Amino acid sequence: MLELRDIAAKAGTFALNDISLAVDRGSCHVIVGATGSGKTLLLESILGLRKLSRGSVLLSGREITNQPLEKRNISYVPQDLALFPHLTVEDNILYGLRMKGIKDREHARMVEMLMETVGIKELARRSIGNLSGGERQRVALVRAIAAGNNHLLLDEPFSALHQGLRRELWFVLKELQKSCDLTVLMVTHDMEEAFFLGDRVSVMIDGAIRQTGVARDVYEKPADTAVARFFGIRNIFPGRVRALSKSVLHVACDSLGAELTIPMGAALHQPTEPGARCTVGIRPENVMVLKTDRPSYVQENLLAGILTEILLKGATHTLLFRPAGTATVVEIEVPDYALKKLQLNVGDGISIFFKGESLFLI
Amino acid sequence: MLELRDIAAKAGTFALNDISLAVDRGSCHVIVGATGSGKTLLLESILGLRKLSRGSVLLSGREITNQPLEKRNISYVPQDLALFPHLTVEDNILYGLRMKGIKDREHARMVEMLMETVGIKELARRSIGNLSGGERQRVALVRAIAAGNNHLLLDEPFSALHQGLRRELWFVLKELQKSCDLTVLMVTHDMEEAFFLGDRVSVMIDGAIRQTGVARDVYEKPADTAVARFFGIRNIFPGRVRALSKSVLHVACDSLGAELTIPMGAALHQPTEPGARCTVGIRPENVMVLKTDRPSYVQENLLAGILTEILLKGATHTLLFRPAGTATVVEIEVPDYALKKLQLNVGDGISIFFKGESLFLI
């Protein structure tokens, strides 16, 4: 169990602010966040590579805030790997074991098997300098795990691997977590990875943790607009609750010139009373386009307006839409084949439609 | 236009073999491949950082095989970035311009705008040492583009960026390609990236290029089993063409104990006559599971057998299936909710079913 209590640290003009976090024993906690949001800094602060200006770090209930690095028993895969350039792959990997004076056969066999599993066993005698990017990353991973600590901090450990191998290593990591009772805190920018590996996920923005929860919850119920934006919810509109029933919520969005009907359960914190301010969001890919000349079979969450721009991209394209009587821009992502079928032109009057279940209340 | 003719190079015991490639002017050619397959080596060979043991490199028809590095006019974003640690972000970026003595205002403004677009403008005066991983990557990208060459080699240039920013930069790159007439050769291990950016895609395996083509073709019609495996087609079975009509192909797969019906157009090279050997593949996620106690509404490509293992993973799970009367293992990936609905147990007799259009003929 790894616990952070109100940690704060500084790096130049950048600051980590009051970060609290608890990673349960044996679980994997994933930190996601934009580049430059302070994820690496946070890991370094936990490890003692950076001085905290405030707060404390606890490991299995024991405070380690002022412990020297080597006494913390936390292994680390740095973003830049920091493999020892003068040692072979094998010596890099066995470094931790040797430092701890662990000589037992079983552990050594475990390490060997691990090397085999991640596919670097044949590299054992190679020097670090002539490995490929992905090979290095795996060496760094094995080196950290082989050190035999129960706590593991991983800074984007799979970023240089191709999809197939990456997925394989996810399984390996899950397996190891169980067999070695590992508590993992990991940084990634791959959402799939976060979903797959993360028992819980934290979203870091500008040096602060904005939301923590189960992956799906965080993804589907962003706590604030910044988190929503990070997860690709590019359409965000302010609103006001007009009425609420047991199953749905009616929100008036002036900027859209329309009232939206949202099922209950679309937000973390439900506005409790009519008149409360709120924010509604929707992913561009969840906005449906209807040609106005076709009969529409939906009535709710339907907006009429004008198609103001078509941005051709590739597999999908982006459309910009202006609801009638407003200056708001709604972003819509449509697949290539759909666009072809619709035969749209800039300036066309079209309707769009938000599926209730894909609307977010923030 | 960048052309490689039968390039070969060595690095220790690893060798690049007879690589030929042509990147059309203004297009983006993506190289995908497993880690350690030689992608970085190939880029380095093109740039002249490594000596070729054979073959030639042509740029716009002009041979540059023996030209000094700086005369090749190819910009490069190395996998390890190699930013100059003694220069500020701005000086790193302007390095190329200064070396070429380009002083015109417009170019400088273009570079400034580029920095703004990728979000590193406020970092201009910072030193390289205290940038985050993703910030560094963007600096390296801008540095390469700012040098003003028409040819650009990118080695996993977006690997440290989160999804949102990564997508934005895809657009930026596409835009730049048009506005600056850039010919791009790029390495990635992100398939989405390859699809989005790559006009053409090459698959590299063990130092050789196994297949080149339009992204979708390569993905859907792998040229050989190695490529197929790389793209996650983990179920691969040998077969023999039994009959072929205008629209479908009947393939007998002894290892499955069944005959498969495959629509024409599922392979790059169609077997021309009955009796020809061929290989059939299918992705685990395209294998459908039917409980045998339910009535089946499909007849084609249906296999009965036994569920031998359930590997619980997370969002999706893997099932292993043995067709009746064989020793073959078929891998099946099912979403979590589906597994729950099916209420399967190891040892159950179940049926599986391959959708014709998701079968590959290799």
Add this chain to the structure above:
Amino acid sequence: HGEEGLLVFAGAASKPPTEEAAKTFEKRTGVKVDLVFGGSGFVLSQMILAKKGDIYFPGSSDFMEIARKKGAVVAETERKVVYLVQAINVQKGNPKGIHGLRDLTRPGVRVAIANPEGVCVGLYAVETIEKEFSAADKAAFKRNLVNYMESCEKTATAISLKTVDAVIGWSVFQHWDPARIETIPLKKSEISRIGYIPVAISSFSNNKVRARQFIDFLLSEEGKAIYGKYHYFMSPEEASAWIGATKPVGGEYVLPADWRPK
């Protein structure tokens, strides 16, 4: 230092005969003699700083003067061992055709003398120059003067290595490197005094009896024979005979201020 052995601080100029003498003395008495050679002043500094040593044996008289003033030697024990006569030394074969003092003022002749501040052969040279040269000659000489050599032996080496055309040194230089050095005698009037090499017991010695014994050996016939072999003058008479006139031995000469920049 062991009770048995003797530690001698000696000027490097007389190294070969002194080494030979020490060896002979060792053979005769079984007393080990350690010789520290160097510039006479330099070894004196060493002796004072180390507070060690039994015998001080400089290359020339003026250092004995200093040693006496500093109380580094037992004054009464001073003895003169050999005698030296001033001369011009030139390269073998005398390529510049230097035959007398006045030739040293000729343009284009590179001349050196020993440092008159520390080395007596330099001081003697200055005395001669001051006495013999007019102001114009002196100026011409100073123009030709390229260096003050820091020791007696360096003054000789300057000729050996052909770094200068002539030095005003000792007549004995010729015998130090006969293949390269040639001595041009000065006129007898030009020589004011005869130089000598003294020896004395160091005040730091705690083995004065043995030290006395070594000095006695140097002054014995056997000792003298060794120095004679190296063409030192063994008595004032011998030196006067070589000059062709009788000159005083040693004595004081105060270096004029213009030779002593502050």
Add this chain to the structure above:
Amino acid sequence: MSLRRVSILFAFSTFALFAVLVLSLLYFYRGGLFIETLFSERTLFSIRLSIYSATVAAVLATALAVPSAYALSRCDFPGKDAVDTILELPMIVSPAALGAMLLIFFNNPLGNWIQTRGAQFVFDSNGIILAQFVTTLGVATRLTKAAMDEIPQRYEDVARTLGASPAAAFFNVTLPLCRRGLAAAFILSWAKAMGEFGATITLAGTMAMKTETLPIAIFMKLSTADIDGTVVLILIMTAIGIGTLYAVRMISRKGLHA
């Protein structure tokens, strides 16, 4: 005791060693003489001469060292090992022998020709610079090479893909990257040149107001058994040398570590 403590202890014991040496000079120190000696025309001349020639020699040596070090660090060529090894020659043979070798060289027809046609070196202030240059060249090259060896060639290569010529890449990338090593090389060369004595005295002589550098003045004082004078000059030398280096270090710290 922790590594940190132990290592700091060692650092201070090195300091103490040298500090004790300097302090023990005070045993012979006489204040009045210090002022008198320091402000005498002769001492001031020596100080100026020492600083001037050490600076010129160190600049020359470093300037020559940089390209040589580049060749030794980056290029492969026949005879490289020989070049690399001979760099230690000036240290190995001892300064006095080096001076003798220089004298012997000027004894040769070639050396003679240089002296008659070109500049005088023997017993001339040019000789000081030459002697100091020759003694420091080897160490300056060795240190610069060591510094360059630590800079990966990769940066240069990448600079060239950005259009820099090999020379530009060298000047803009490698050279500034090893600036700390270069500064260390220069400072050490300067210090070595300042303290150079054996080769200087042999080649350039000891003439007051002409070729008498501070180390030679110290030696001359010692040679005239003037121990008080020696102590004073050593103190002056120490103060000037260490003071200058301390100042340089403080000033360049900002520039170098920025």
Add this chain to the structure above:
Amino acid sequence: MSLRRVSILFAFSTFALFAVLVLSLLYFYRGGLFIETLFSERTLFSIRLSIYSATVAAVLATALAVPSAYALSRCDFPGKDAVDTILELPMIVSPAALGAMLLIFFNNPLGNWIQTRGAQFVFDSNGIILAQFVTTLGVATRLTKAAMDEIPQRYEDVARTLGASPAAAFFNVTLPLCRRGLAAAFILSWAKAMGEFGATITLAGTMAMKTETLPIAIFMKLSTADIDGTVVLILIMTAIGIGTLYAVRMISRKGLHA
């Protein structure tokens, strides 16, 4: 002309400079004398003494330099700049002055005490080692520090996350990473100690078969205007020194660059 060519040219001109100096010795060379001098008991003693004391001094200096350099490179402590600057003292004050300082030190009550209770240094072969040690300590520390400065602290930090104590991280990571710099420091120290002359002669004197190292023997030959002997001894010194260094370099190349 390309940078490569120019830089190689410079490297060879450095080589040529030293080579010409060595070759010009042959102007005075006499073969018979060479053999005779080389195999005389006295020369052989000098060779042994030189190699022995230089090796001991260089080993001691490097051993002390490593922890000091670590402190200067990795730790912050008050007085660090002073320690850092005083390292150049032995170069600045010139060897003869350094020797004089050592003599003066042993004149002190403390120095005296050491000499009576501990080992004899003044006019003793211990003095040679001490003089060489003191002259090389500064440069050894400076070079080792420069080498360590180039190794990012990060490796040590990561080693510690793997359970290495600061000392273990230092010995297993930093030290081997700067092994080339360390080797260069040792080699330079050895060369410097081999050629050390000023401090040695001042502290230990010139006693034949006792404290006469090769540089001192050369000096004494020169002092007695024995040019032929000087030349022979310089050649012997050069051959031994450069030969040893070349051999060391060839052998360690494999070990270091592996």
